Amino acid sequence: MQFSSTTTAQEVATAFQDDIKGKNVLITGTSLGGIGFDTALAIARYANLLIITGHNADRLKAAEDALKQQLPTANIRPLVLDLSSLTAVRKAAAEVNAYPEPLHVLIHNAAAPISENFKLTTDNLETQIATDHVAPFLLTKLLIAKLLSSSSSTKNPTSAPRVIFVSSSSHVILGSINLNAFMPNPKPENYSSLEAYTQAKAANVLTAAELSRRAKGQINAYSLHPGNIHTNITQHPESKALFEKLGVITPSGDPAPSLPWKTFAQGAATTVVAAFDPSLDDKAGTYLVDCVPADDQVGEACTKDPETASKLWSLTEEIIGEQFEFSH
Template sequence: MSFPTFTAKTTATEVAETFAEQIKGKTVLVTGTSINGLGFATARAFAKYAGLVVITGRSSSKLKESEEALQAEFPQANVRPLVLDLASRASVRKAAAEVNAYAEPLHILINNAIAPIGPFVLNEDNLESQFSLDHVSPFLFTKLLAPKLLASTTPNFVPRVIFVSSAGHLRVPGLDWDVLAHPDPAKHDAAVAYCQAKVANVLAAKELTKRSNGKIQSFSLHPGTIATGENPVTVESLIAIGIYTADGKPNLEAPVGWKSRDEGAATTVAAAIDPRLEGKGGAYLVDSVIADDQVSAFASDSANATRLWDLTEELIGEKFTF
């Protein structure tokens, strides 16, 4: 069977339509699905065809808003809300236990939620909040759901885990290992913290595929640059690096390839379901196709992936076994 070649303008809706047969009957869990974000656009693309779409958010009211919007557009869709606050390990464990109790299998996990770019915050686990919410909590959530993911394996399907990263990972030389383990407000730079978390996402996808011996295919990706109504502190950081103008609007002259939310979610949907990616776990996607040539040297180094995995296990105090 031949499928179309995707481009920067391909939408998530189009990708899902292309692979409607592959999506049919699948359970897809997407973290961070507030109505103006990429996660919602991702869930929306899957909702029309999937067996079950699980949407998550910290706030029950915002989660309800997303659920109602999906049900209004796709009355036949099977959408299930799940309260998940990635800032709290207790919430991560509670949400994972809830998913593990579902009668349905879990085929695809999309780690999409991110922390707002902002000032230094030490969270309840004594970790810097950006790194913790963008990497450590998704790592723990994935670990807790791995047995359920593996149980969905069939001769024709290998479960997938997606980490939504960013080209921002190219803006830093690598990870400051000491600061990750021992956060220091004096060394905090909001944009750098975000970019380091995105490096971690790329490395996590590589190492998850490797450690599972390919039994879980994991991918990272750059969705493109999308205006999703960020909070004021995030906008401030984006102004500082020139992606937004001084008046807090998207800088359409910045060479960053602006996309709509539907276009931005396309790469996530492709990573999650495109059968042409089978056996290529660990790859990094841009514009819905593999773009490993756009990964930084640091994030391409398997030794760094191993070191990050080991450090993350130390931080959560648990081994991730298969």
């Protein structure tokens, strides 16, 4: 099947249903009104187990109910996960590690609102840096043994477990990665909402590439740009001013007519490709756009430099206070 910008997540899942069957998948950020829900809906139809997460228990329950209403026989398991707290990430990871099932695919889909207001998390990290980069890094580290153990439980043992980072295309406007932006206790006067967002999303691309390099075939990681989608992020009260300034939405809050927009189902499609397309087995670390590899669209200055990726990796290990180990 030929995939494109108009391909839907369900079309991808149908094409790869044999690759999804028997798999246990965890996806963060599955609230209604975002592409995570459509990603979950497509995967849940065929997966053995789908773990959905959210920081708000009521919204998580609403997503669970909506999934089960459409797919009554799907095996859905909700998990409360607050990515703005490293303590909460450790608590949720411990819960997942206690599950009897292995984990085949980990999808980092959740993201913080892009706020013009400077905020620190309980760990004294800038909120977007914490939620979009540091917490996913820690969650991956804590679940790595469970991912590695899944390779012997799948029908296709040659296919390595996968970790997916939903990034964006914003890194192309970035001159370089600013490692100081990732440090605890940043100064409010240095804060820019756009800078924090682009740094965090560029870090997703770097982390996918570095994780794949360090795992040496044991784990395959991928990053992607889902496209322009009018989600709950672009409509969030704290984010609207920035998106209007960028020309993404109009003053009335509607999607800017000059941009190519995708539906939620189309926006979720590339994530499903990254998670299950067997043709990507030998392309670990790849960045995808519109359901196909697009490493040529990665900004050379900030996201294709192995030295920068390695430095960011080491810095993030220092921040979480833990070393990443690939043993199980």
